[in-house]
Amino acid sequence: xxxxxxxxxxxDISRSIREDIEAREEATLHPWAVRSxxxxxxxxxxxxxxxxxxxxxDRDRILHSKAFRRLMHKTQVFISPVGDHFRTRLTHTLExxxxxxxxxxxxxxxxxxxxxxxxxHDLGHxxxxxxxxxxxxxxLGQKNGGFRHELHSVRITEHLEPMNLTVEVLEGMASQxxxxxxxxxxxxxxxxxxRITYLHHDAEDAARAGxxxxxxxxxxxxxxxxxxxxxxxxxxxxxxxxxTEAALESDAPAIVMSRxxxxxxxxxxxxxxxxxxxxxSQLAQKQKVRRVIRGLFDFYLMNPEAISPNIPEIPEDGxxxxxxxxxxxxxxxxxxxxxRYNRHLLPTPYEPAHDLQEDPFHx
Ligand code: MG
Numbered sequence: 614x615x616x617x618x619x620x621x622x623x624x625d626i627s628r629s630i631r632e633d634i635e636a637r638e639e640a641t642l643h644p645w646a647v648r649s650x651x652x653x654x655x656x657x658x659x660x661x662x663x664x665x666x667x668x669x670x671d672r673d674r675i676l677h678s679k680a681f682r683r684l685m686h687k688t689q690v691f692i693s694p695v696g697d698h699f700r701t702r703l704t705h706t707l708e709x710x711x712x713x714x715x716x717x718x719x720x721x722x723x724x725x726x727x728x729x730x731x732x733x734h735d736l737g738h739x740x741x742x743x744x745x746x747x748x749x750x751x752x753l754g755q756k757n758g759g760f761r762h763e764l765h766s767v768r769i770t771e772h773l774e775p776m777n778l779t780v781e782v783l784e785g786m787a788s789q790x791x792x793x794x795x796x797x798x799x800x801x802x803x804x805x806x807x808r809i810t811y812l813h814h815d816a817e818d819a820a821r822a823g824x825x826x827x828x829x830x831x832x833x834x835x836x837x838x839x840x841x842x843x844x845x846x847x848x849x850x851x852x853x854x855x856x857t858e859a860a861l862e863s864d865a866p867a868i869v870m871s872r873x874x875x876x877x878x879x880x881x882x883x884x885x886x887x888x889x890x891x892x893x894s895q896l897a898q899k900q901k902v903r904r905v906i907r908g909l910f911d912f913y914l915m916n917p918e919a920i921s922p923n924i925p926e927i928p929e930d931g932x933x934x935x936x937x938x939x940x941x942x943x944x945x946x947x948x949x950x951x952x953r954y955n956r957h958l959l960p961t962p963y964e965p966a967h968d969l970q971e972d973p974f975h976x
């Protein structure tokens with residue numbers, strides 16, 4: 614665009630930047646990729662951003678949210694790790710985003726949509742990882758709809774910290790459950806990238822924690838997937854891209870891996886469950902997590918005034934206190950949940966209004 618042309622305002626120029634990106638998407642993305650200009654939109658219509666596509670805007674809203682920042686202090690595998698290099702939910706999310714974007718770009722899918730779904734995919738994770746999720750699910754009970762972190766991610770962005778995201782990003786986040794098939798290829802990428810990523814980094818963190826070493830991995834797995842964790846990550850990602858490239862030529866496109874690598878990955882996952890996720894020291898932590906979450910949940914049912922006023926009452930819930938307590942607890946970081954448990958459920962040392970011991974006139 615010729616900026617020296619008279620009559621072209623700054624607004625016209627900036628608006629054309631988003632339109633340029635949309636035109637580039639049209640020209641360069643794979644025929645099966647989602648185009649941002651074809652988005653089904655948001656529940657509240659908005660004036661489009663002059664610079665960013667709708668998916669870029671969603672990505673940025675997620676990144677700037679408080680729920681996203683709290684992932685920094687939520688468990689990935691190890692609870693409130695002392696070491697500086699252990700993953701938390703935040704670094705896990707950033708690594709999923711990186712792997713997802715690499716795959717999306719290689720396949721000419723919509724990288725921005727993939728990135729938005731990846732950054733939002735664990736937003737609804739409660740404190741203490743899957744142990745926290747399981748006990749919240751039990752406490753809410755099926756008649757209250759239970760608790761699933763991927764549905765809670767959507768609930769955060771719709772009600773607790775409203776972001777007015779696009780239908781595609783919301784669907785992508787909700788479909789991260791193992792039993793659901795994502796509608797877009799971009800969200801399918803995130804789902805499999807999540808699995809590749811956690812297998813990759815949990816093995817490294819488990820080695821850092823002294824629970825395993827590289828040579829503990831079965832020889833056939835190392836032969837198929839690689840001898841180092843870097844080699845294994847490369848192998849899984851490259852296999853996925855190569856196999857999917859061919860699958861996208863068909864009428865029923867899907868994100869797929871070769872049988873050999875897919876089976877090895879499944880075997881690695883089983884091995885990780887047996888040797889890392891479900892070992893006695895982790896199961897002992899699980900019991901403690903259940904006690905903390907259950908204690909807090911019962912306390913807030915008895916003392917609803919102690920729930921933060923920042924947790925809104927949502928009209929659709931019909932004053933369901935169990936759901937509101939779960940909303941509050943699910944949003945807590947590991948350390949905040951422990952702090953609240955100590956404050957609400959453990960005796961605290963008596964503190965006099967002023968220090969009588971220091972008062973020379975005290976008898
Ligand atoms: Mg995840």
